[in-house]
Amino acid sequence: MESIEETLRLRGIRHEEQTTVNWYDEKWLKEHILDNKTIMNYFYLSIFYDKAANNEKCIEDLARLKNLVGLEYILDHSIPELGIYHIKKQYRHNDRRVTTLALYYVVAGKIYEAPSINKILTTRMRNFAFNLDASLKYLSKYAKQTD
Numbered sequence: 566m567e568s569i570e571e572t573l574r575l576r577g578i579r580h581e582e583q584t585t586v587n588w589y590d591e592k593w594l595k596e597h598i599l600d601n602k603t604i605m606n607y608f609y610l611s612i613f614y615d616k617a618a619n620n621e622k623c624i625e626d627l628a629r630l631k632n633l634v635g636l637e638y639i640l641d642h643s644i645p646e647l648g649i650y651h652i653k654k655q656y657r658h659n660d661r662r663v664t665t666l667a668l669y670y671v672v673a674g675k676i677y678e679a680p681s682i683n684k685i686l687t688t689r690m691r692n693f694a695f696n697l698d699a700s701l702k703y704l705s706k707y708a709k710q711t712d
Contacts, residue, residue, distance in 0.1 A: 580667055582678060582681060583613065584677070584678050584679070584680045586678075587675045587677045588611040588612050588613065588676045589675045590674075593607060593610065594607075594674045599650075599671075601643055601645055601650075604671065605652075607671075607674075608652055608669070608676065609624075613678060614638065617636060618638055619635045620637055627639070630657070634658065634659065636654070636655075636657075636666075637656075638652055638653065638654050638655075641668070648671075648674070649671065649672055650671040651669070651670050652668070652670075667681075
């Protein structure tokens with residue numbers, strides 16, 4: 566059995582994190598109301614959307630996505646009255662099995678990619694190592710002064 570990474574590589578699907586940028590279309594937002602019915606159309610315009618996704622095949626009927634194998638985007642959760650939406654990028658293996666590749670959140674019309682757990686843990690570990698190193702250097706300098 567091949568790994569999800571191998572499956573995606575064989576099918577030419579890649580995901581590069583873009584957690585340092587956001588996307589916003591002021592003109593579109595002035596002309597449309599952002600809600601559960603329009604959020605995916607807005608997301609399709611963004612830099613985060615991959616036009617090779619199955620969504621392109623069934624833009625009018627997103628319920629058909631469950632019958633297709635491949636890359637897709639779905640509205641995962643929303644709080645429309647606060648202008649908050651979560652969109653999931655996933656790879657569908659069959660009608661019951663999907664693998665999440667990325668999560669996006671929309672707040673007040675701005676779209677961001679959420680960092681992966683790997684990125685969060687790596688950043689936390691680096692910060693911990695930096696602070697531990699600084700503490701040890703300080704304690705080492707203080708210990709030398711008391712000798």
